Amino acid sequence: MQVISGALQKNQEGIKPIAMPADFDNKTLTRFVIAIALKRDKQAFTSLFKFFAPKIKRVAATRFNNSEQVNEVLQETMAIVWRKAHLFNIDKGAVTTWVYTIMRNVSFDMLRKVQANKEDNLSDDIWPLAERNIGEGEIFADHLAKKHMLTCLEQLPQNQQMVVKGFYFLEMSQEQLARQLDLPLGTIKSRLRLALSKLKLQLGDDNDQASS
Amino acid sequence: MIRHHPKETLLKAFAGGELAASLSAAIAIHVDMCPLCQEKTAAITREQAMKSFGREALSADINSSGVDSCQQAETDYDDMIQVIVADEQIAPVPLRIPxxxxxxxxxxxxxxxxxxxxxxxxxxxxxxxxxxxxxxxxxxxxxxxxxxxxxxxxxxxxxxxxxxxxxxxxxxxxxxxxxxxxxxxxxxxxxxxxxxxxxxxxxxxxxxxxxxxxxxxxxxxxxxxxxx
CATH class of the missing domain: 2.60.120.10 (Jelly Rolls)
Incomplete structure (x- = not known):
């Protein structure tokens, strides 16, 4: 995807930049999503928001004819991006497609609320967003629900949290993480080891069969 | 082997979220069981995403919105962003119970x-x-x-x-x-x-x-x- 050219070239030619959405390629967008997932990076979120907001509004306006509902689609879509960034699968397609499917789901649930008067939020079952392999992921999902892994995770030091989130939620390799966070591979490995031993302590010993 | 598939027009409407829940669920079930339609649907979704959010869509934004309305939007956006990032919770991995x-x-x-x-x-x-x-x-x-x-x-x-x-x-x-x-x-x-x-x-x-x-x-x- 080469999206940058248009806007950038204009700037290079000396045309005054006006208030219009910055243009990013998929690599940059992916970096934003990872930064949100790993560091709750508000700056990255703001950039992502400003990039997608006009697009989401334009598509939403074709389905909802009052601006309140259009804004609701925007807010709800971007709130999910913020809360589910760690579920984004970097190997499974572009950020643009991911955000599009979130918006599609949000619109579907909202239309159902309006038309069928049902607030059953079926979209998550019809188009599951977190598509991951059954197996390890399932066991981990189980852990999450049963042992409040997230709460424990939040208690880790920030630098260890980032590594664990990247490794498990985003399914990044240790090498990818090293590059992303600009750290030596050894540091990543030792942080992960430290974090896991702490998590094990917090979660108790009865998880041994699952982690083996 | 599965021999009966939804028509392409149905798959498109499905990917775009335009069908009623009853039909959407039917196609979701079929797509889940049919690798062929799974691939088709993924391709259609990518295509729709590009059409809605991609480069073409971007130039449409620039053409259709004046500077004023953009600036107006910017301030609205800041409020919305503040509300969203105030939420510190991250969503758990959804647990699916058969x-x-x-x-x-x-x-x-x-x-x-x-x-x-x-x-x-x-x-x-x-x-x-x-x-x-x-x-x-x-x-x-x-x-x-x-x-x-x-x-x-x-x-x-x-x-x-x-x-x-x-x-x-x-x-x-x-x-x-x-x-x-x-x-x-x-x-x-x-x-x-x-x-x-x-x-x-x-x-x-x-x-x-x-x-x-x-x-x-x-x-x-x-x-x-x-x-x-």
């Missing part, structure tokens, strides 16, 4: 797409059983239909459409035999008489009352009411 039902001693696991739908009680008539999935779509009725071995549905046709998605077991009609995952959309031009030798469970969406086309069955209103 939903099982038992019918005449046989256990079935329902597809994820319909696992959380409200399911009415099964009503029985001969070898036919039907339970409603309560989607609240007015005249469009969505049901689970079960045929015990040797069961059949009398020859009928429709004013609207009848979607049958085979979930488990087998059945056949005048057109041939069907395997789980097969997706059959019939309308008023078709008549058929499904028969199941070994029994089957289907997901059905019917948009209007059925019309039985032969003899005594014309008078069999209970069956029409059951299947619609």
């Amino acid at each position: 939903k099982k039902i038992t019918l005449h001693g046989q256990e079935f696991t329902l597809p994820q797409a319909i696992a959380n739908l409200q399911l009415g009680k099964f009503r029985h008539l001969g070898k036919l059983s039907r339970a409603r999935l309560l989607l609240g779509e007015g005249p469009i009725h969505t049901s689970l239909l079960h045929l015990q071995p040797g069961g059949s549905v009398p020859e009928h046709t429709h004013k609207g459409y009848e979607l049958t998605l085979l979930l488990a077991g087998e059945f056949h009609d005048e057109q041939g035999s069907y395997v789980p995952g097969d997706f059959m959309m019939l309308d008023g031009r078709h008549t058929h008489t499904p028969v199941s030798e070994q029994g089957c469970l289907c997901y059905t969406v019917v948009s209007d009352a059925l019309h039985f086309t032969q003899g005594i069955n014309k008078l069999l209103n209970p069956i029409a009411a059951l299947i619609y």
Whole structure:
């Protein structure tokens, strides 16, 4: 995807930049999503928001004819991006497609609320967003629900949290993480080891069969 | 092997979120069982995303919005962003618990797409059983239909459409035999008489009352009411 050219070239030619959405390629967008997932990076979120907001509004306006509902689609879509960034699968397609499917789901649930008067939020079952392999992921999902892994995770030091989130939620390799966070591979490995031993302590010993 | 697939226009409408919940769920179930349609749907979704959010869409934004409205939007955006990032929680990985039902001693696991739908009680008539999935779509009725071995549905046709998605077991009609995952959309031009030798469970969406086309069955209103 080469999206940058248009806007950038204009700037290079000396045309005054006006208030219009910055243009990013998929690599940059992916970096934003990872930064949100790993560091709750508000700056990255703001950039992502400003990039997608006009697009989401334009598509939403074709389905909802009052601006309140259009804004609701925007807010709800971007709130999910913020809360589910760690579920984004970097190997499974572009950020643009991911955000599009979130918006599609949000619109579907909202239309159902309006038309069928049902607030059953079926979209998550019809188009599951977190598509991951059954197996390890399932066991981990189980852990999450049963042992409040997230709460424990939040208690880790920030630098260890980032590594664990990247490794498990985003399914990044240790090498990818090293590059992303600009750290030596050894540091990543030792942080992960430290974090896991702490998590094990917090979660108790009865998880041994699952982690083996 | 699955031989009956939704048409491309249906897949497109599905990917765009334009179909009613009943049909969306049907296509989701089929797509989940059919690698071919899975790939097609993924490609369609990517294409729609590019069309809506990609480069073309971007230039449309620049052309259609003046500087003023952009600046206006910027300040609105800042408020919205503040509200969103104030939420410190991250969403847990969704846990999917399979939903099982038992019918005449046989256990079935329902597809994820319909696992959380409200399911009415099964009503029985001969070898036919039907339970409603309560989607609240007015005249469009969505049901689970079960045929015990040797069961059949009398020859009928429709004013609207009848979607049958085979979930488990087998059945056949005048057109041939069907395997789980097969997706059959019939309308008023078709008549058929499904028969199941070994029994089957289907997901059905019917948009209007059925019309039985032969003899005594014309008078069999209970069956029409059951299947619609």
